Amino acid sequence: MQTLHVALGERSYPIHIGPGLLGQPDLLSPYIRGRQVMLVTNETVAPLYLNKVKASLSAFQVDTVVLPDGEVYKTLDTVNLIFDQLLEKRHNRTTTLIALGGGVIGDMVGFAAATYQRGVDFIQIPTTLLAQVDSSVGGKTGVNHTLGKNMIGAFHQPRCVLADTTVLKTLPTRELSAGIAEVIKYGLICDQSFFAWLQMHTKDLLACDDTALGYAIKRSCLAKAEVVAEDEREGGIRAILNLGHTFGHAIETHEGYGNWLHGEAVAVGMLMAVDLSIRLGWLDASELEVLRRLLEQAKLPVTSPTDMMPEDFLKYMAVDKKVVDGSLRLVLLEAVGKAIVTSDFSHDALLATLKSI
Numbered sequence: 001m002q003t004l005h006v007a008l009g010e011r012s013y014p015i016h017i018g019p020g021l022l023g024q025p026d027l028l029s030p031y032i033r034g035r036q037v038m039l040v041t042n043e044t045v046a047p048l049y050l051n052k053v054k055a056s057l058s059a060f061q062v063d064t065v066v067l068p069d070g071e072v073y074k075t076l077d078t079v080n081l082i083f084d085q086l087l088e089k090r091h092n093r094t095t096t097l098i099a100l101g102g103g104v105i106g107d108m109v110g111f112a113a114a115t116y117q118r119g120v121d122f123i124q125i126p127t128t129l130l131a132q133v134d135s136s137v138g139g140k141t142g143v144n145h146t147l148g149k150n151m152i153g154a155f156h157q158p159r160c161v162l163a164d165t166t167v168l169k170t171l172p173t174r175e176l177s178a179g180i181a182e183v184i185k186y187g188l189i190c191d192q193s194f195f196a197w198l199q200m201h202t203k204d205l206l207a208c209d210d211t212a213l214g215y216a217i218k219r220s221c222l223a224k225a226e227v228v229a230e231d232e233r234e235g236g237i238r239a240i241l242n243l244g245h246t247f248g249h250a251i252e253t254h255e256g257y258g259n260w261l262h263g264e265a266v267a268v269g270m271l272m273a274v275d276l277s278i279r280l281g282w283l284d285a286s287e288l289e290v291l292r293r294l295l296e297q298a299k300l301p302v303t304s305p306t307d308m309m310p311e312d313f314l315k316y317m318a319v320d321k322k323v324v325d326g327s328l329r330l331v332l333l334e335a336v337g338k339a340i341v342t343s344d345f346s347h348d349a350l351l352a353t354l355k356s357i
Ligand SMILES: NC(=O)c1ccc[n+]([C@@H]2O[C@H](COP(=O)([O-])OP(=O)(O)OC[C@H]3O[C@@H](n4cnc5c(N)ncnc54)[C@H](O)[C@@H]3O)[C@@H](O)[C@H]2O)c1
Pocket: 042, 044, 045, 048, 069, 070, 071, 074, 101, 102, 103, 104, 105, 107, 127, 128, 129, 130, 131, 134, 135, 136, 137, 138, 139, 140, 141, 149, 150, 167, 168, 169, 170, 171, 172, 175, 178, 179, 262, 263
């Protein structure tokens, strides 16, 4: 097992990464302050892993909530089902919520923890690659709105993250690929040598090779932990973690939540960001082909949805959370491994990108 740390003063926490971690009581109990635990998962993950986690919590009063599965259920109504159980089972302010699942469960449980009785503790047990490399770390929690992704939420850090790589063996390949998209993001924004490593090892990640997965999770979490420690609430540098997301969130919202997976939409969004960076003269034209080949290797899409026009993108991009005073800001690349957040691009260049990918 490897342990990384997110350094946030009194809100600091460990990220434990390794095979076979589920079911080890000593990894969870130090982060549970009271007697009560609300273990939240979904109907797909429950039959696979709920009993194992529950068995490791025998020292606590454990209640469970099993939510419906899918991005389409990442809503306030679903979070309300968690509140219903917390109140029915009389959970108080010393309770700890545990999120067992992918990013959808993690984001909703984190949001429930941020708001239940004005804030209680929570623990992340991410079970998808995407959640292990990205969503379980950093404290962004929330739900979607029909008009935009993650529009209602809060920053609320978990007390610990437990990433058991063994659970990835049951993950469908399409979901593994979606997770690889966020891994590639870390290479592009801040780690050129990791990006080079990915050219050689993406096939190992797809084959669920333990060593490759452990390495990719560690490298991604190290990068995210460093950025989050510097800028917890996205006042500045943290926005680089949004590479490809302004375009990607537009795709997810326009196509209907869940039809394009988050990682798939981000993959196409990253191609758009690279294309625009090239048009601005910041990146060599060859980088577009390099990224396209890598995404194809990872079995990710490389063209935008056929039914989406540039004006559809612009409509959803206008409500992006990085918009300031009506001006759209995008994460672009000055080089592979060096991202910037900028509004320094012309509408014509953006339009050309939206038409070409
Ligand atoms: N908070 C953040 O910083 C952050 C970062 C990235 C993404 N996100 C959010 O995360 C969400 C996407 O997360 P995701 O890709 O994990 O999707 P997800 O949570 O929908 O999980 C994907 C699918 O895999 C299933 N599953 C989960 N673990 C499994 C396992 N071990 N074996 C078999 N099936 C399993 C789930 O039930 C689901 O059907 C999006 O809503 C996105 O906005 C948040």
